[in-house]
Amino acid sequence: MSSGRRGFLGGIGLAGLAGAVAASQRSARAARTAPLAPVAGGGIVPFFGAHQAGIATPQQRAIYWAVFDMVATTRPELAKLMADWTAAAAKLCAGAGLDDATPDPAQPGRDSDDTMGMRPERLTLTFGFGPTLFSKDGADRFGLAARRPAAFVDLPQFPGDQLVPGRTGGDLSVQACADDPQVCFHAVRQLARLADGVAKLRWVQAGFLADYAAGQTPRNLMGFKDGTINVATGEARAMDRFVWADASQGWMAGGSYQVARPIRIALEHWDRMKLGFQEQTFGRHKASGAPIGCRREFDRLDLDANDADGNPVIAENAHVRLAAPETNGGAQILRRSYSYDNGVSYVAERWPPWRQGMEYDAGLLFICYQADPRAGFIRLFEKMSRFDMMNQFTTHVGGGLFACPGGARPDRYVGEALLG
Ligand SMILES: C=CC1=C(C)c2cc3[nH]c(cc4nc(cc5[nH]c(cc1n2)c(C)c5CCC(=O)O)C(CCC(=O)O)=C4C)c(C)c3C=C
Numbered sequence: 001m002s003s004g005r006r007g008f009l010g011g012i013g014l015a016g017l018a019g020a021v022a023a024s025q026r027s028a029r030a031a032r033t034a035p036l037a038p039v040a041g042g043g044i045v046p047f048f049g050a051h052q053a054g055i056a057t058p059q060q061r062a063i064y065w066a067v068f069d070m071v072a073t074t075r076p077e078l079a080k081l082m083a084d085w086t087a088a089a090a091k092l093c094a095g096a097g098l099d100d101a102t103p104d105p106a107q108p109g110r111d112s113d114d115t116m117g118m119r120p121e122r123l124t125l126t127f128g129f130g131p132t133l134f135s136k137d138g139a140d141r142f143g144l145a146a147r148r149p150a151a152f153v154d155l156p157q158f159p160g161d162q163l164v165p166g167r168t169g170g171d172l173s174v175q176a177c178a179d180d181p182q183v184c185f186h187a188v189r190q191l192a193r194l195a196d197g198v199a200k201l202r203w204v205q206a207g208f209l210a211d212y213a214a215g216q217t218p219r220n221l222m223g224f225k226d227g228t229i230n231v232a233t234g235e236a237r238a239m240d241r242f243v244w245a246d247a248s249q250g251w252m253a254g255g256s257y258q259v260a261r262p263i264r265i266a267l268e269h270w271d272r273m274k275l276g277f278q279e280q281t282f283g284r285h286k287a288s289g290a291p292i293g294c295r296r297e298f299d300r301l302d303l304d305a306n307d308a309d310g311n312p313v314i315a316e317n318a319h320v321r322l323a324a325p326e327t328n329g330g331a332q333i334l335r336r337s338y339s340y341d342n343g344v345s346y347v348a349e350r351w352p353p354w355r356q357g358m359e360y361d362a363g364l365l366f367i368c369y370q371a372d373p374r375a376g377f378i379r380l381f382e383k384m385s386r387f388d389m390m391n392q393f394t395t396h397v398g399g400g401l402f403a404c405p406g407g408a409r410p411d412r413y414v415g416e417a418l419l420g
């Protein structure tokens with residue numbers, strides 16, 4: 001796949017820069033990310049490598065997201081945990097259990113065995129470090145404060161945020177993704193067992209992705225195709241520019257910053273909206289996924305198009321307009337989100353007819369990766385949180401920013417460049 005950015009900055013003056021950025025971005029964006037891989041028949045995604053798996057990996061069907069808080073207080077204990085987790089993760093992703101070949105019947109197993117005989121289902125385990133690992137309440141808990149990269153800022157409070165402490169922040173993130181939900185859950189469960197006495201679970205979220213034929217974009221719970229335009233994971237230049245931290249970031253080189261936000265969607269409210277309004281909200285047609293006024297999903301998103309009355313075809317506050325690189329100085333993020341369903345909970349609506357009762361506690365576990373959150377999620381969401389039409393239906397109820405270091409070699413552990 002060719003890079004749409006080829007020739008970018010080549011022979012253009014400053015005057016042409018803005019236009020060239022827009023044109024370049026439009027064409028780079030045509031090169032969409034790799035489609036969902038076909039159901040892989042239990043395939044193995046290599047755990048070791050230059051980058052952690054689970055970022056550029058074509059999205060699997062299920063996620064079990066977990067955030068841990070450190071209980072132990074010393075750096076060697078933290079380093080040992082990461083070494084133990086790395087060794088376990090390599091086994092789990094290869095489809096092996098954690099039990100010895102000849103387990104001792106007089107002892108509890110090292111593995112809960114609930115995936116015994118199953119295939120690895122493209123399991124990936126991606127580890128991240130939270131800001132509180134570097135300093136918490138003014139304390140440099142693990143002697144890491146001086147090693148916190150400049151890019152690893154605290155996420156600001158955004159308008160509309162209703163972050164629940166029990167679903168926010170944390171010291172260590174684990175993103176477990178696989179084509180089978182039990183494989184994801186099993187992996188996190190084993191990591192939690194290994195962490196006993198050293199780190200404890202703070203919050204978790206299970207999620208799922210619709211199972212579409214290869215090449216098709218899955219739909220989110222609002223019924224829209226989600227993931228049409230994304231950073232092209234197969235393009236090294238695009239990934240280096242937007243997703244991977246570079247050498248200037250020291251121990252984070254080859255890593256990526258992970259933003260995770262559980263976003264509750266008022267599905268009952270959304271379902272009462274007319275189709276035309278839903279489409280205006282996103283700026284795309286529901287059935288085809290095409291930009292408004294176009295017929296095909298991958299038709300170019302023309303943000304300059306006006307209708308016969310001179311009004312923009314894609315509304316000023318449509319989601320895709322506010323999220324597009326053209327309106328964000330070229331910013332792009334790699335989205336890797338999953339729908340979630342936590343059952344129902346009691347809600348007193350803030351909108352007519354002020355219904356009170358049980359509503360779905362469901363939505364999107366929004367996850368994205370970027371080389372620098374200041375130029376990625378924060379840049380985009382500062383504007384979107386104020387103006388996006390979609391905000392009428394969505395509430396960010398938790399989340400965090402985590403620094404995922406680069407991948408490990410087989411003789412190293414994830415994060416060793418920081419902790420070793
Ligand atoms: C700050 C970043 C973003 C948040 C938060 C977010 C939430 C969110 N998005 C959808 C549904 C769709 N998003 C789509 C496109 C899209 N969204 C973002 C960013 C955030 N979304 C970006 C960068 C883009 C791509 C824009 C572009 O380059 O054109 C779409 C359209 C289809 C697609 O391109 O994927 C949908 C649909 C939901 C439901 C949601 C929170 C609940």
Ligand SMILES: [Fe+2]
Pocket residue numbers: 319323
């Ligand atoms: Fe979006």
